[in-house]
Amino acid sequence: MSATTLLEVRDLSMRFGGLLAVDRVDFDVRRDEVFAIIGPNGAGKTTVFNCVSGFYRPTGGRIALEASAIQGLPSHRIARRGLVRTFQNIRLFKSLSVLENLLVAQHLQVQSGLLRGLFATRQYRRAEQDALERAALWLDRVGLRDVANREASALSYGQQRRLEIARCMITRPRLLLLDEPAAGLNPQETLELEQLIDTLRREHGVSVLLIEHDMGLVMNVSDRILVMENGRPVMTGAPEEVRNDPRVIKAYLGEE
């Protein structure tokens, strides 16, 4: 493993009963890289995500974040190590306000003692104030400042996507996993998402692991791409290589 590797996945397998959903998948995500996983439906992309983020316990293989093994750890422990994710079908805290969604995500940073909070000591108030300011900052960055006090469920689809990403970013992750972030977005929103991912990587020092069906987005934003089919890795390469590889074309279009 080189010094630039952030996430290392080796021989990852996931079996559900008789179905081998992921079969010996290898890949690395480097620092400051946007790495995409593409493939037809049912290729096992989301299963890889669930294994990496700790929602599934992989049946085989090794996953290491910054050279320490994380496979089989509970998801919240993995998140604490700086690996957070979004979900294909957005999971916001729906009855909480937009602002509160971002406050909850800072739970670990603002962990205050029970008594300190009950009596609102100066230390506690400062921590709360800091959390509010950080939340405001991220709301500005994703353009949700105006709807800060609204219920999260009242947002439009595109806004909900952006809120989910902001909620991840506010935990100051090292690796951000985005599961089909462009699904359901219109072309304009997809363009904004592309710019957002680029900004996150350049200005906030986060690497991105991405699953996406929107090829335009994937090709524009990714440094390297892993192509999967039926749980098996087909190839890994730069967008140019992937675009022109006959195996990939076959996987997507089928054989003649």
Next chain:
Amino acid sequence: MNNNTLKNASIAAAITALLTAPILGLQLRLEGYKVVVHSHWQPVLWAMLLVFAAQLLRPALGRALGRVRLPALPRLSDRKQRSALLLLLALGLLWPFLGSRSAIDIATLALIYIILALGLNIVVGYAGLLDLGYVGFYAVGAYTYALLFQFFGLGFWLCLPIATAMAALFGFLLGFPVLRLRGDYLAIVTLGFGEIIRLLLNNLDSYTGGPDGINGIPKPTVFGLEMARSASVEGATTFHEFFGLAYRSEHVVQMLYFVALLLALATLFVGSRLIRMPMGRAWEALRDDEIACRSLGLNPTRIKLSAFTLGAAFAGLAGSFFAARQGLVTPESFSFIESALILAMVVLGGMGSRLGVILAAILLTVLPELARDFAEYRMLSFGLVMILMMNWRPQGLLPATRVHVELPR
């Protein structure tokens, strides 16, 4: 009226006949040494007719009622809710000087239920964990004080924090096995826990006195002075002696009331702070989406346990005061029906709504006292009210207004 309605009504009538025949139609009577079964079918017939008619009219009735809107309490803003709470507090402070002795006594009981309902509100309303065994922690609090008094002679004010901590500990311990459960399953298991605690108290005769319970539990002292006609310890001064007043038993009732008010205010304060704190936000987040919580590094185990523990602590607080007020604790006071009643207060008031829960607690304590003549129908009317509520106002009398923190523009 179409065929379907007629068919439905006939089936309903037939089912009614089946259900009511043994209950209304057959009567066992003792004649001399023999038990004789008397049958009279008239009530069954009446019941059938009634159900038949109601089912026939239901579609029309439904259409008519569909247009009727139940008068709804307005959604109060945060500030209005605070004013309403202050108003309630003012009334609460004046009450012992306005009300009769029995009115003060009922108000004290209402305050106990307010503490319980606010405590359960944390578990059910905020964290969304359906706990049907809440009364178990109430029992733990009450018996902690009772037992500490009986075996070690400890007083109320010392036992109050101990009882609270003890109930919290029980909440914590019982929280562990149910961590993986949600919804209905959680409800069933907690229901079991509540019953286990009651049965334990009933059967540990040598410590708890079994079904007879423990009696002679002293009332709270006031600044270390006993409030009684004469001191229980030789040579000690009582409250009225110290202040040179004539002894009046009304003073004891008022004192109990003020202690209850103090505890209820403390509960309200802690509950209101908690929900604005990271811990409270985490509860609500957990209620909304556990998976999202985990994906952000929040440990669901800790969040659930904290809700269970803190909720139970308030039940312990209420329990130890209950023991002091009654002077007697028996397992009978902690049956499942109490859990159901407290849960009803939370649901009726509006889950997560502090003012709503307080109003519902007052309502559900005071109404049965006012309607003592109808005591036999208490559970019947209680059930009816719950059904109507769930139909027309599932969010409770005064739904919670959510937004707690606002971003200044």
